[in-house]
Amino acid sequence: MAEEATTPPDAAAAPSEQVVLEADYVYELRDENSIVAEGNVEALYDGRILRADRLIYNRTTERVRATGNVVIIDTDGSQQFSDEVEVGSNLSDGYAIGYSARLTDGSTVVASSAIRQPGGINAMDQVIYTACPICEAKGQKPTWTLRARRAVLDQESQMMSYRDAVLEVMGIPVFYFPYLAHPDPTSDRRSGLLIPSVGLSSKLGAFYQQPYYWAVSDSSELTISPMISANVNPMLELDYRKRFYSGAINLNTSLTREKDFDSDGEKFGEEKWRGHLYGSGRFALNNHWQWGFGVETQTDDLYDRRYDLDGQGEERGIYMSQPRRLLSQLYAVGQGDTYYTDVALLSIQGLRGGDVNGSLPKVTPLLFSEKYWDLGDYGFASVNASTAVLRRNVGSDSQRVSVGTDWTAYKILPGGFTFEPFAELRGDFYQLDSNSAGNGNESRLVGNAGTRIAYPMIRPGKTVDIMLEPEVMAAWGTSNSNDPAIPNEDALLFEMDESALFDANGVAGYDLYEGDGKLSAALTARAVWKDGPELSATFGRRWRSRTDTAFNTISNLDGTTSDWMAAATADFGRALRIDTHVRLDDDGMQLNRIDTRLTTQAKRWRATGQYYKISERLNLGGREEEGIYLSGEIRVTDRYSILFGQLRDISDNLNVQRDIGIAYEDECSRLELVFSRTELQDRTQGPSENIQVRFSLKTLGQFGSSEFD
Structure with missing residues (x-):
């Protein structure tokens, strides 16, 4: 017999405080002023549900005691289990014996007893916590568990603390913590200590770096990471991030006072303050304009390699730096339906062995602006302006101002031919040092006019569509466009490839210009299958x-x-993609350059491979270069994987970088053991090798990181 019972009418007047009770049998013990429910008991209060075999509600104390297969389902979906529980009428505050819980993030906690107090303090004795799935039917044990004599969750501060805690991995005790605390996995950002980095290096000796995370505000955070080492003086590293209404900034810096030292940790030179700063920021001025900055600087050209700092080569603005070159920039970008403008101030710091201080330019400023119009049947037209001002402490300065105009149209002729006439005209003015040009000033007027003609042919099929497109470009431009007095600053390493084959001026940049007559021809073929594969070639x-x-x-x-x-x-x-670029000599078809990249990904593996070869004709050093890069992971079983990576310089018979390792991963953790070796040598920083171990635990972070050079 199923019955329902509710609280008295005065309590029921507030629907949010109403308790609904269902059970096979419900009866009243008048002498004890209690209501007893037995058999499939379910009590519902304010979104919380309590289920049990038997429940007693004492009207005098307003306490609920439940026994037998007790389950409490909270409003967030978490489930709590116990053999016996006593709670208040709100089904929240009380105690439980034989307690366990499954939290919303999938983690599990088990305790011999648990107490939940009205102030939001939850205490548990003889606690076991894990984020791994537990399946008793299969005899499956969790990969890791955290055992503690006592644990306390403060819901107000959202912090979980443990006394006498032991971390077990595969059932083996690994770490002992007299006291351990971490934020509740469901909480917001919290300040506190992060997992340290500990290791042994031939350069630094034994070292320990302890990060502290400071949640400064809802929109900013700072990570403070002091490092102490056996061989060198302490170093302090800072990471600061802040979001604003219109943008964000991100800064990484470090500071130490130390001498120079080589890859064996031998010191030399003067002891002085050393450090680095990498950072960026970008902000919106309005819907069309943004401004930003990127900063990259360090006191020593080998500072980053001595302390194994990352961050070079990241995008920190509208311009990217070259390898072993630091680029600082301040810029603004504007873009609308009919215009585009960018302007930047640039400063370059060289980290290469052959770089001379002061020889790399400061650009003050670099500007490009374009305005374009849709002329309807008459095509498209645009005007553009550009300027570049280069200053050097060592070497020649230069200033350039350019103004140009472009016009193009697109027509489809009878028979399916596409016809695209074009014209461009540009004027350049250079102000140079007197040692670069006789009078210090140079000017020129350059331009091109021509057309592109293509004949796309498409044959649709039941399983594959095939397209062939022969294309020709013919243009005539100004002769003697390149005056030897004009310095080449922006096209030093330019190479025309198939992407610029049909440009009238095949040169990127402004300092060199391709005039005279030119004719380009190419054939593009493409095959597209209905079920997805695609082949194309030009x-x-x-x-x-x-x-x-x-x-x-x-x-x-x-x-x-x-x-x-x-x-x-x-x-x-995802199964396979191959991209290849080839350059063959015009006399004899010898291979001058090849660059092939392969990517593949499936259930059991993922890999990337790249092969390159450059003949001595295309190398400024006058020697052939050849190399291969491999990186990937092969899943041998559902849990174990093999990691590999290699960057090999075939020409010099040198392994620039080689990595090989093994990884274990399940639903709650990942363990990696990787051996790395590099044979690259840069002045005092020579070949090195290291072993890295990292164990990542779901909800707790990363435990254990050691390096051996």
């Missing part, structure tokens, strides 16, 4: 009316014929 070259000595062999614009250029892609989705 093959072509360029002819010029005369030789321009301003272009070197690397540019692919020297002489009157370019090398043959080809690009091919085989895309089979």
